[in-house]
Amino acid sequence: MTDNPTPNPTEPQAEHVPSDDSPETAPEGREPAPEAEEQGDGQELDADTLRTELKAVRAEAARYRTKARETAEALKAAKTPEEYQAVADRAAELETELQRERLARKYNLPDALAARISGEDDEAREADAKTLAELFHSGGGGVGRGGLDPSATTAPSDPGELAASIPRARR
Numbered sequence: 001m002t003d004n005p006t007p008n009p010t011e012p013q014a015e016h017v018p019s020d021d022s023p024e025t026a027p028e029g030r031e032p033a034p035e036a037e038e039q040g041d042g043q044e045l046d047a048d049t050l051r052t053e054l055k056a057v058r059a060e061a062a063r064y065r066t067k068a069r070e071t072a073e074a075l076k077a078a079k080t081p082e083e084y085q086a087v088a089d090r091a092a093e094l095e096t097e098l099q100r101e102r103l104a105r106k107y108n109l110p111d112a113l114a115a116r117i118s119g120e121d122d123e124a125r126e127a128d129a130k131t132l133a134e135l136f137h138s139g140g141g142g143v144g145r146g147g148l149d150p151s152a153t154t155a156p157s158d159p160g161e162l163a164a165s166i167p168r169a170r171r
Contacts, residue, residue, distance in 0.1 A: 068091070072091075074090075075088065075091070104129070106129070107130065108133065
């Protein structure tokens with residue numbers, strides 16, 4: 001008699017998490033991330049923050065892989081040219097969306113700007129993402145955050161000088 005072990009509900013089950021080095025998840029030419037990265041403002045990220053971000057990115061990549069697999073299965077099941085074209089268009093749309101997400105992460109753009117990355121091919125989308133990143137991360141010009149123009153001359157604080165600066169018209 002074969003004894004099939006039943007999982008004990010009190011014992012934690014190990015989940016398979018693909019590593020960054022596996023061929024299905026590691027993009028070509030990409031090096032492993034260092035332990036601590038710097039944010040745009042010069043602060044270092046701690047290990048817990050990097051782990052949570054990595055977990056989120058892996059989950060997103062898994063969703064895209066699942067969508068791509070479903071699209072490939074639908075493509076195999078397509079029988080008419082119209083169905084084939086609809087599935088091929090959906091696959092191209094998903095690939096474009098994935099590249100937008102990758103470019104947004106690469107150039108530290110928020111999700112609202114990730115949707116605005118446009119271009120006909122990969123190079124055009126890359127150039128558009130660079131432009132958006134330059135505009136988003138720029139200082140914002142000569143006007144400060146308080147709404148005052150720092151180049152404007154200040155009014156005198158002495159009441160006598162202030163009164164003298166008021167023009168008096170005589171007719």
